[in-house]
Amino acid sequence: MNRGQKEAYKRDYAQAKKEGKPFFPYAVYKDLIVATLAIGFVIGLAVWQRIPIGEPVNPATTDFVPRPEWYFFFLFELLRIFKGQGALTPVIMATFIVPNVLLVLLLVTPFIDRGPERRIWRRPIALFSGIAVVFLLAYLTHLGSEAPAGTEEVQLENLDPQGQAGLDLFLANGCLACHTVAGVGAPGPGPGLTDEGERGRGIEYQIEHLRDPQSTTPGSSMPAFASLTDQELEDLAVFLEGLGTKYTAP
Amino acid sequence: MSSSDASGDGRTGTTAVGTTDIAPKKPGVKAGEATVDYVDERSGATTGLKWYLFRNIPAETSWFQTLGFTAMMLFGLQAITGIVLAMYYKPDPASAFQSIEVITNDVTWGWLVRSMHRWGSSAMIVVVFLHMARVFFFGAYKYPRELTWVTGALLLVLTMFMGLTGYLLVWDQKAYWATVVATNITASAPLVGPFVADILRAGPEFGPNTLSRFYSLHMLVIPLGIATFIAIHLYFISFLGIAEPPWSKRRFRAKREEQEAERERAARTPYGRREVPAVGPPAPEREPARAEDGS
Ligand code: HEM
Numbered sequence: 024m025n026r027g028q029k030e031a032y033k034r035d036y037a038q039a040k041k042e043g044k045p046f047f048p049y050a051v052y053k054d055l056i057v058a059t060l061a062i063g064f065v066i067g068l069a070v071w072q073r074i075p076i077g078e079p080v081n082p083a084t085t086d087f088v089p090r091p092e093w094y095f096f097f098l099f100e101l102l103r104i105f106k107g108q109g110a111l112t113p114v115i116m117a118t119f120i121v122p123n124v125l126l127v128l129l130l131v132t133p134f135i136d137r138g139p140e141r142r143i144w145r146r147p148i149a150l151f152s153g154i155a156v157v158f159l160l161a162y163l164t165h166l167g168s169e170a171p172a173g174t175e176e177v178q179l180e181n182l183d184p185q186g187q188a189g190l191d192l193f194l195a196n197g198c199l200a201c202h203t204v205a206g207v208g209a210p211g212p213g214p215g216l217t218d219e220g221e222r223g224r225g226i227e228y229q230i231e232h233l234r235d236p237q238s239t240t241p242g243s244s245m246p247a248f249a250s251l252t253d254q255e256l257e258d259l260a261v262f263l264e265g266l267g268t269k270y271t272a273p
Numbered sequence: 274m275s276s277s278d279a280s281g282d283g284r285t286g287t288t289a290v291g292t293t294d295i296a297p298k299k300p301g302v303k304a305g306e307a308t309v310d311y312v313d314e315r316s317g318a319t320t321g322l323k324w325y326l327f328r329n330i331p332a333e334t335s336w337f338q339t340l341g342f343t344a345m346m347l348f349g350l351q352a353i354t355g356i357v358l359a360m361y362y363k364p365d366p367a368s369a370f371q372s373i374e375v376i377t378n379d380v381t382w383g384w385l386v387r388s389m390h391r392w393g394s395s396a397m398i399v400v401v402f403l404h405m406a407r408v409f410f411f412g413a414y415k416y417p418r419e420l421t422w423v424t425g426a427l428l429l430v431l432t433m434f435m436g437l438t439g440y441l442l443v444w445d446q447k448a449y450w451a452t453v454v455a456t457n458i459t460a461s462a463p464l465v466g467p468f469v470a471d472i473l474r475a476g477p478e479f480g481p482n483t484l485s486r487f488y489s490l491h492m493l494v495i496p497l498g499i500a501t502f503i504a505i506h507l508y509f510i511s512f513l514g515i516a517e518p519p520w521s522k523r524r525f526r527a528k529r530e531e532q533e534a535e536r537e538r539a540a541r542t543p544y545g546r547r548e549v550p551a552v553g554p555p556a557p558e559r560e561p562a563r564a565e566d567g568s
Contacts, residue, residue, distance in 0.1 A: 024416050032416060035524070039331040039517045047326035050334055050515070054342035061343045062350055065396050069388035076377055077445025079370040091451045092436050094398045102458075118458045119466075129426045132409070133419035141412030141519035153409050200450075212454070242461035246453050 028139040096167030097160050098122060102212030102244060103167075115242045117212075177207045179270040186270050189262020192255055196248060205272035213245060218267030229260035331517035337411070338515060340404035345503060347397040351435075352496065354390040362442065364488035366481040369444040394436050401429055413516040421509040424502050431499050438491035444484065452487075453479050 024032070091099055098117075105117035128135075136149055143150050177190065177199075193204070201213035224232075228239060233256055236243035251259070262270070298306075313319035361380055363372040376383040405425065408414055414422035441452040456479055460470035473490075475482035517524070 029416055035527070036331075036514065036517065038527070039521070039523060040329045040514060042523060043329040043331045045327045046330050049332075050330055050338070051326075053334070053336060054339045057336065057339040058343045058346040061347060061396060061400060065347070065350065065389055065393045066385075068392040068396075069385055072388070072392075073384050074377075074388045074391045076374055077443065077447055080366070080444050080446055080449040090447055091455065092440055093395070094433065094436060095455075115461070115463075119462045126430065129429070130423055132426075133414040133422045137415070139415075141415060141516075143410045143412065143519070146412065149409070149412070153406070157406065197450075237457070237461065244454050244457045244461065246450070246457065 024137055024139045032139065093164065093168060097163035099212065100163040100167035113242070118242055118244060177204050178273055179205055179266075180273050182270055185258055186262050186265055189258040189260075189265075192251070192259050193262060196251075201245065204266065216263065216266055217272055220264045220266045220268035220270075224264065226257070226260045226264055229263050230256045233259060325511060328511070328514075330515050331521065331523070333518060333521045333523065334515065335407075335411075335518045337407040338518075340400055340407055341510075344397060344400045344404050347393055347400055348499065348503070351390060351393050351397060354386050354393065355492075355496075357386045358390055359492065364442070364485055366444065366484050369442065369484060373443050373445075394439065397432060398436065401432055405429060411516060412519055417513055418509070418516065421506060421513070424506045424509065428499060428502050428506065431495055431502065435491065435495050435499070438487045438495065441484065441487045442491060452483075456483075 101117035101121055105113060105115075105121075136146075138146070140146055143153075177194070179186075179190065182190065193199075198204075198213075198216075199207060203215045203217065205217055232239040233248045233251065235247050235249065236245040237247075248256075309319060358376065361372055361376045361383065363369055373387070376387050378384070380386075408422065408425070437452075437455060440448045442448075456470050456473050459473060460467050462469070471477060473483070473486060474480070475486045
């Protein structure tokens with residue numbers, strides 16, 4: 024808005040105020056009605072659906088499904104999209120770049136859109152981007168809300184004893200909450216591991232990654248499994264390296 | 274001193290209005306008025322409140338313009354239910370989960386307060402988001418309300434952080450591991466990430482002390498931040514006045530009147546020629562040159 028438009032706006036607003044009504048009671052009564060309805064709605068929900076008690080924390084076993092509150096699902100879903108599999112999907116996109124770009128865009132909106140027009144049907148760009156953001160957030164939230172698949176049997180061929188031990192550890196430690204193997208498990212935030220062995224990471228790398236995922240994959244959001252013993256780590260690593268090469272899905 | 278003559282000036286707006294002219298005031302009413310006057314004389318509180326309540330706003334306001342107030346009331350509800358929960362909650366990894374069980378199963382109405390606090394957090398996010406959407410589609414963030422928008426955006430972020438920090442306090446598996454992931458993500462951010470994550474976790478590892486950290490953030494730091502920004506937000510709103518909906522009847526009427534005047538003017542000018550309106554800055558009034566000016 025240039026100076027003249029600002030002056031025109033101020034004059035117009037002063038006129039609106041002059042022809043206006045007092046805040047109390049003309050706006051206050053509406054405010055009170057809607058706020059009362061909202062609070063009543065919250066009480067109704069609380070009575071209708073009591074919040075249950077979960078399972079107590081046990082840092083040793085990780086057979087959990089890490090789910091944030093629903094209003095973080097859209098960020099959670101980003102972790103599934105950008106999981107560091109290819110050059111175009113670095114993890115840092117989901118953990119840092121996209122959220123911060125969104126935040127900055129939110130903060131500077133009034134400094135980008137400075138035109139004098141306020142009627143939404145005369146602001147096609149604002150109309151389009153507003154609706155697009157709402158739909159995108161709703162869509163990502165919906166995708167993020169899809170519960171991970173139940174605990175079906177993981178079926179792999181050619182399992183030797185060490186592979187079996189690795190698979191047991193894999194199930195016991197809740198790796199399926201973030202990874203799929205042979206079609207079982209959650210499709211994110213971690214990559215599918217059905218063919219992990221074909222990536223040729225090597226045993227050393229796998230152990231290192233399990234102990235401290237950030238050391239091999241900067242920006243990883245996978246928890247560290249440092250509490251596993253050396254033997255367990257090796258079993259897991261052998262199992263992971265065999266996936267897709269030795270232990271194949273039928 | 275002045276309290277005795279305060280009742281004589283026929284003030285309105287106090288509870289005693291109806292009885293003033295008929296009978297002498299009851300002593301209780303008199304004392305009440307005197308107190309109000311005493312405080313107002315020293316703080317301007319009543320004057321300020323009257324200004325705030327009876328200031329004019331545009332006549333046509335939309336129902337969508339109630340959402341900000343609703344968000345504020347939901348924040349109040351969260352504060353009240355949160356205070357009640359804090360009376361029973363124990364921020365210690367050994368007993369946190371158990372204290373939640375006690376609240377849910379044993380404390381009278383405890384289940385209701387906890388359920389309201391949890392549902393209320395979701396409701397507040399929804400309402401704040403809808404409020405933001407209405408501000409966006411009304412174009413109400415434009416001049417002169419840019420800074421109102423910025424403080425509002427910070428309020429949205431702070432509200433989400435309330436959800437993040439509160440989630441861990443129940444100390445169950447789901448929340449624990451979700452928060453592990455969240456702090457790992459924080460740690461992975463470039464430059465300041467590791468430091469922020471260390472502050473959040475109270476150390477390089479996610480552990481028992483993390484709970485106290487989140488407790489303090491959830492109970493003190495973030496609510497204080499929200500209260501402060503709500504105060505600034507409200508100051509801006511009352512200073513600037515609430516925006517008129519862009520499709521108000523008044524504005525259409527003003528526009529139509531303007532166009533009619535234009536047409537009339539065109540009709541009055543011969544040969545359909547439009548009168549050229551006087552635009553541009555008025556010719557500067559020239560000061561007569563004075564002798565002292567030299568040149
Ligand atoms: C805790 C969250 C918030 C509270 C308690 C709050 C409160 C309020 C209240 C009471 C109003 C008065 C008008 C109305 O109710 O619509 C208002 C107006 C406004 N809010 Fe918020 N708000 C919050 C969040 C936000 C957010 C997230 C934004 C945008 C990013 C925002 C931007 C604005 C703007 C620009 C106005 C002025 C609108 C106008 O004058 O028409 N607010 N807010």
